Amino acid sequence: MANYSIRDLAKLSGIKAHTIRIWEQRYSIIEPKRTASNIRYYTDQDLKFLMNIAFLNRKGIRISKIAKLSKEEIKAEVDQLSKTKAEHTDNFQGLAMAMMELDELKIGKILTKCFSQNGVEDTILNVLVPFLEKASLLWLTGSISSMHEQFASCVIRRRILTEITKLKIKKGQDAPKVLLYLPEGDQQELYLMFVQYLLKKRNINVVYLGTKVVIEDLQLASSVHQPNFIYTIISERHKCYVPECYVGRLSDGMEAPHLLVSGFQHTPKQADSPDNVTVLEDLNELVEFFSN
Numbered sequence: 691m692a693n694y695s696i697r698d699l700a701k702l703s704g705i706k707a708h709t710i711r712i713w714e715q716r717y718s719i720i721e722p723k724r725t726a727s728n729i730r731y732y733t734d735q736d737l738k739f740l741m742n743i744a745f746l747n748r749k750g751i752r753i754s755k756i757a758k759l760s761k762e763e764i765k766a767e768v769d770q771l772s773k774t775k776a777e778h779t780d781n782f783q784g785l786a787m788a789m790m791e792l793d794e795l796k797i798g799k800i801l802t803k804c805f806s807q808n809g810v811e812d813t814i815l816n817v818l819v820p821f822l823e824k825a826s827l828l829w830l831t832g833s834i835s836s837m838h839e840q841f842a843s844c845v846i847r848r849r850i851l852t853e854i855t856k857l858k859i860k861k862g863q864d865a866p867k868v869l870l871y872l873p874e875g876d877q878q879e880l881y882l883m884f885v886q887y888l889l890k891k892r893n894i895n896v897v898y899l900g901t902k903v904v905i906e907d908l909q910l911a912s913s914v915h916q917p918n919f920i921y922t923i924i925s926e927r928h929k930c931y932v933p934e935c936y937v938g939r940l941s942d943g944m945e946a947p948h949l950l951v952s953g954f955q956h957t958p959k960q961a962d963s964p965d966n967v968t969v970l971e972d973l974n975e976l977v978e979f980f981s982n
Contacts, residue, residue: 693731696722701824702737702786703744704779710740717757719743734790741787742768745780781817782824789825789842790834797845810853811891814884815973818846822880843880850883857890866918866980868950869911871899873936878923884973885921892980905939917947921976924953937967952976 700707713719720740722730732740742764746756749771756764781804788796804813822843829839859865868889870882879901889896897915899908912920924936937951952970970976 693733694737695731699732699737699740702783703741704783705740705744705747713743713753713757717753719753719757737790738787739764741783745783746771748779781813782821785817785821785842786824789838792838792841794841794845797842798849801846801849805853810850811888811977814850814887815977819881819884819973822846847880847883850880850887854883854887854890857887859890859895860893865893865895867895867897867915868919868921869897869899869908869915869917870921871903871908871911872901872923874902874904877901881923881973885976888973888977889980894980908940912947919948919950921950921952924951940967950976950979 694702696707696710699705699710703710705713710720714721720732720736722732722736724730739761743753743756745768746764747753751767759767781800784800785797787793788800801813804817808816822839825834825839825842829836870886870889872879872882882898882901886896886898897911897917899911903911908920922940937949940949940951949967950970951967952972952975968979970979
C-alpha cells in the first residue's frame with residue numbers, strides 16, 4: 691500500500707491542494723493519517739475516494755451535496771455518470787484509478803470507450819500521452835511504484851498493438867518510408883508504438899526496428915530499406931548517454947535519410963541541431979510535420 695502527500699493527491703485528482711484542505715476542514719471529506727513524526731499522509735483508499743469525488747464535482751454536483759452522500763452512494767453515482775460520454779479529464783482520472791487498483795478490466799473498458807467515442811488517435815494524443823507522462827513523473831518522485839506504471843503500460847501496449855494491426859497501407863501510392871527505433875537504454879517503447887500507429891494511419895510505410903538498436907545496426911537497416919526518414923526518441927531517464935552527443939553521432943553516421951528526434955524530457959534546441967536533424971517537441975508536432 692502506497693502513502694501519498696497532499697501534493698500527490700492534487701497531481702492525480704486534478705484538485706488543488708488548497709481546495710482539498712478546505713474540503714477536509716469544511717466537509718470532512720477525507721481525513722489524513724499522520725506518521726509518528728506528525729507528518730500528514732493519505733492511503734490508496736483516500737486517493738480512490740477523492741478521485742471519485744473530483745469526478746462528481748466536475749460533473750456539476752456541488753461538494754456540499756457530495757459530502758452528504760455515503761461512500762456507496764458516491765460509487766453508485768460515479769458508475770451511473772460514467773455511462774455517459776466522458777471527457778478527456780474523466781478518462782485520465784479513470785485510468786489513474788484503474789492503475790492504482792491494478793484493474794486490467796477497467797483500463798480495457800476505458801480504452802474501448804475512448805476509442806469508440808473519440809477515435810484511437812485522439813485518445814493517444816489527449817488521454818494516453820498525458821496519463822503516461824503523469825504516471826512517469828509520479829514514479830520518479832516515488833509517489834507510485836514502478837509496478838503500477840509497468841502494469842498500466844503493458845495493458846495499453848496490448849490494445850495499441852491490436853489497433854496497429856487493423857491498419858493497412860494502401861498500395862500504389864508513393865508514400866514516404868520511416869524507420870522507427872529506440873537506442874540502447876531507452877525504455878519508451880509504448881511511445882514508439884504510438885508513433886507507429888499515427889504514421890501508419892497516414893498511409894506512411896513504417897519499418898519498426900524496436901528497442902536496443904545500436905547505430906551500426908541502424909545504418910545496416912537504412913541501407914536495406916532506403917527510408918525517407920528515421921525517427922527516434924531521446925530521453926535522459928536512464929542516464930545512459932548525453933542527448934546532444936548522441937544526436938551528433940547519429941547525424942554524422944547517417945548523412946541520409948533525414949532524422950526526426952523527439953524526447954519527452956529533453957531534446958537539443960532546433961537551432962543547435964545538425965542540418966539533417968529535425969527536433970519535434972511532442973507527438974502533435976510529429977503529426978503536423980507529416981500532415982504538411
